[in-house]
Amino acid sequence: MAHLPEKPIIRPPSEWRSLLVRITRGCRWNRCRFCGIYPALGEPEFSVRPIDDIKADIDTLSAMHPCPETAFFGDADPLTGGIDLFSEAARHLWQALPGLRRLTCYARASTLWKTGREGIARLAHEGLNRVHMGLESGSATVLNFHRKGQSPEMVQAVTEWLSSSGIETSFYVLLGLGGSDNWEEHIRGTAAVINATAPDFVRIRRLWLYTQKDAGQESPLWKMVREGKFHPQSPEGTVREMELLVELLESSPTFLICDHANNFINVSGRLDENRKEMLTEIREFLALPQQVKNEHYRATGSRI
Template sequence: MTFEQGPIRPPSEAESLFIRVTRNCPWNKCLFCHVYKKQKYSRRTVEEIKEDIIAMHEASLKVKAYALKAGDGVNITRDTLEYVYRREPELLQIALWLYKGGKNVFLQDADNLTMPAEKLAEVLSFIKEKFPTVERITTYTRSKTVSRRSVEELKMLREAGLSRVHIGLESGYDPLLAYMCKGVSAAEHIEAGLKAKEAGLSLSEYVMLGLGGRALWREHALETARVLSIIDPHFIRIRTLTIRQGIPLLEKVQTGEFQPLKDDEIVREERLLLDNLDGTGYYISDHILNLLEEVEGDLSHDKAAMIGVIDRYLDMPPEERANFRVGRRVGIYRYLDDMHDARRYSQVESLRKRLQQEGWDEDEFLDDFRGRYL
């Protein structure tokens, strides 16, 4: 019972069923990205994908049969999961998906709209046929690819079952998009985003804080806000640039050509972005690498509160900010209020003291720690 799986999915799709439609990334040139660097892009045939869906469907029938045997009726319970784990652990992924409701599917990998629209529609219809309980099917794609699709094609995909596209906008500033080899312009981002919305697709755009570095942070924030305000996507998801092994940008950092921002500078950049951002969608900071995860809300009425969180952080004395940064990065804190827990606060202070004794520069330690996350 095997089926192909790609390496990544958005955090919001953690409980989805993953179906691999294409392999890797057809572009694969962005300087900040490490994900597919050693792998070549290829398309899978509709037959190959259908074989995977059939295998997943058979797996789901087996899991349901185990549920009946375990006395759980048609429901997949924790007992069913244990039963499956003991007898056929390779079914666990499907069992977990059914346990979570069996409603969401995420198509892998980086840009599935490269597949001819009729073929992708055939795959989407087949998913719906085999899994009638599925309510949401989403995929990653690139603005460049969407901009080349007609609204009619996108509508056809929506009618076949596609619910949402996740797009890496990263920045709205053209010179920065070119520098980072993103392979798309701000105008194409806008065109793609508006087309997706016109076709009735839910739109999730990813922004990368810190991408402008010391030289372009201001333009990055302002132009990204401008482009996003025009598109007004349903979701804006925040990511933070991380300098790590495997990204081409590392070489430019080592030569000094690109100077990354420190955490507090990134927070100021985010403030500028938010201050200039208009929209009606939801702004989400759903990634461990973002310093202020609680900057989140509905742009139509939570913007002041979100900026308030940023100002609360920036108004803290430098020592308190340093305490929060360390605590957040090593997983002791999640939110600013976590610092009020005296036990956790002193745990962070002990760690800081140890770093000092071991001769660490705190910023270097934090950069090093950040680079270890996926």
């Protein structure tokens, strides 16, 4: 039977045209309360794939798709397979596909922290040129509550290491992560980290929790919602979070985009060119009659 490459379980929407290479399976950390995505989608355990299997996948994929422009290494945090494994896979990829323009991966801030400045420079040398990182929130309170395993200071340090090595950073921000109690701290902390780091991209999502119906396992946060230990943000509150975030962000070449279908509002643009227009769009939405907004919230749907 023909060799069938393994696929990463998920990828960023912006990697839809990328060659998808699976380096590790699942998430080694797997503790964030709001997440549970890998168990929910059928990969509850973490494992590192053997380098020979990864290379065989790259050979098959490059024969099937000889001219991709970009490639993505998964799953959640492939550098936890070790910098040597990642580098060997990257070298093999670039040898097979010298016309590639970009190699990206997901990476946890704490893993990049352990990789260190020199390790990150080595990864840049091996051809990694963009990292998708879950900032989620810039508030230490919110990050600790959700067991994210990273601090705002850690994110700032690793973003500087990436940038000085010539690797682009793409942050993910989760609206609603502070719930209705800590929403302002969540947004103010998040804006502070973005302003301090000026990442290349900020990608906005809204808190969305997996239920048992997805694959038998629910996001850990559901239990806290049922116990009254986490009070979800309202749909309108989520849009107000977006308004405050854009209001607080300073001018920089960062490109902000709401590139997920679960967002209640979709704005995009560079912070140094389009911030005012984005703010106007959000405020125009908020000024709509409540009934119209409620219908929009219902049509978009929610999982919390």
